Amino acid sequence: MKIAFLTPEYPNKKTGKSGGLGTSILNLATGLVKLGHLVSVLVYQQKKDTIFEEDGITVYQIKNIKIKGLSLLLTQQKVQRLINKLYAEKKLEIVEAPDWTGFTAFLRPKCPLVIRLNGSDTYFCHLDKRPVKTKNKFLEKRALQRADGIISVSQFTADVTKKLFDLKTQITVIPNSIDIxxxxxxxxxxxxxxxxxxxxxxxxxxxxxxxxxxxxxxKTHPNAKLILIGKDSGDKQTGSNSTWELMKPLFAGEAFKNVDYLGLVTYSKISEHIDKATVCVFPTFAEALPVSWIEAMALKKAIVASNIGWAPEVIDDGLNGFLVHPTNHKVYAEKITKLLNNAALRQSFGGAARKKVEETFAMEEVAKQSLNFYKKFLK
Structure with missing residues (x-):
């Protein structure tokens, strides 16, 4: 089969910075290639138009057309021409795109187009309890209505998305994956x-x-260290351009001495930092199905994560991690402390976590599920 992924981000030094969406596409694409299928990735919002191949995946970099008021429409048309050209040349049979801001709302490709729900802007605004831009919600709804099929990375995300957009379409749940x-x-x-x-x-x-x-x-573990890795981001609620700067004054004086923010770390180095950690923490309010949790689980790490929505689809509370609401600071700290004090419990959680990743989130298994979904739309 010949599959193409349309995306605004992809983790490669040539395509720029990428978050969880790009990583999930890379993992799935790699799994499909290992199963003997041809994969292309079409990355828009690039600085130039070019093509390169890496690890059996053909990557098309697409430069956006910048004309005030027409940029989105003209870039969509440019992407559509490329998709139809590749389809005519028999280089792709089906295209998958994400739901974020509904980029495919006005695309008319000659091949089937499916959308994978990794969390739309409307979805995340809903979880954050903040207003969504009318334009974004309109585009996301239209894109979903026009798609030939819809996949969701979690049942929670599928249910919330259907409700937010009043969708009648059947949604198939296929989780994110990693290369174990x-x-x-x-x-x-x-x-x-x-x-x-x-x-x-x-x-x-x-x-x-x-x-x-x-x-x-x-207070109970004065020698414990907190390591933070990742891109700093602005904060819409306060207008600050740095969440890290907002965090700093919230730490007690003695606690802050044991905090180390490393900034961005290359994807290839992340596993080294996870390996050295005693406990991994993810107190998030808004996700679809986080790849970072799965990566930590694969490395047999004890985890304390949020208990919201999607969380039980990844972690079984008390079996391969702890789930606690992020605002319950006392209980969250107690669960971390319990793991810091109990090596046997950390090992038990870690072993069970690795087993779940192998059974549920391995990229080859997820690739097979995705292929079965794609086949429904090919003649």
């Missing part, structure tokens, strides 16, 4: 008690709750 071969646990846990968060520093991921949680831990 790249996440082999080395069991080199650091000597010090190290708590690791990796991901974007942003309010919706609970980063403004984390200082209060760590302050409580510092």
């Amino acid at each position: 071969a790249k996440f082999q646990p080395k069991n080199i846990e650091a000597a010090d008690a190290t708590i690791l968060y990796f991901g974007t520093l942003i309010r919706k991921k609970g980063l403004l709750e984390l200082p209060f949680i760590f302050n409580k831990i510092n």
Whole structure:
């Protein structure tokens, strides 16, 4: 089969910065290639138009057309021409796109187009309890209505999206995946008690709750360290251009001495930091199905994560991690402390977590599920 992914981000030094969406596409694309299928990735919002190949995946970089008031429409038409050209040349049979801001709302490709729900702007605004731009909601709804099929990375995201857009379409749940071969646990846990968060520093991921949680831990474990890895982000609620700057004054004086923000780390280095961590924490308010959780689980890490919505689809509370509401600082800190104090419990959680990843989130398995979905739309 010949599959193309349309995306605004992709994790490669040539295509620029990427978050969880790009990583999930790379993992799925890699799984499809390993199963013997041809994969293309069409990345818009690029600085130039060019093509390159890496690890069996053909990547098309697409430069946006910038004309005031017409940029989106003209770029969509440019992407449509490329898709139809590749389809005519028999280089693709089906295209998958994300739901974010409804880029495909006015595309008319000659091949089937499916959308995978990783969380639309409307979805995240709903979870954040903030207003969504009317334009974005309109485009996202139109894109979903026009799609030949819809996949969701979690049942929670599917249910919320259907309600928000009043969709009658059937949605198939296929989770995100990782290449477990790249996440082999080395069991080199650091000597010090190290708590690791990796991901974007942003309010919706609970980063403004984390200082209060760590302050409580510092009182009972004054030597515990908090390591933060990820891109700093602005904060819409306050207008600040840095969530990290908002976090700093929330730490108690003694606790802040044990906090280390490393900024962005290359994807290839993330596993090294996870390996050394004692506990990984994800106090997020808004996700679809986070790849970062799965990566930590694959490396047999004990996790304390949010208990909201999608969470039980990833972690079974008390079996392969703990789930706690991010605003319940006392209980969240107690669960982390319990893991810091109990190596046997950390090992038990880690072993169960790895097993779940192998059974549920391995990229080859997810690739097979995706292929079965795509086949429904091919003649």
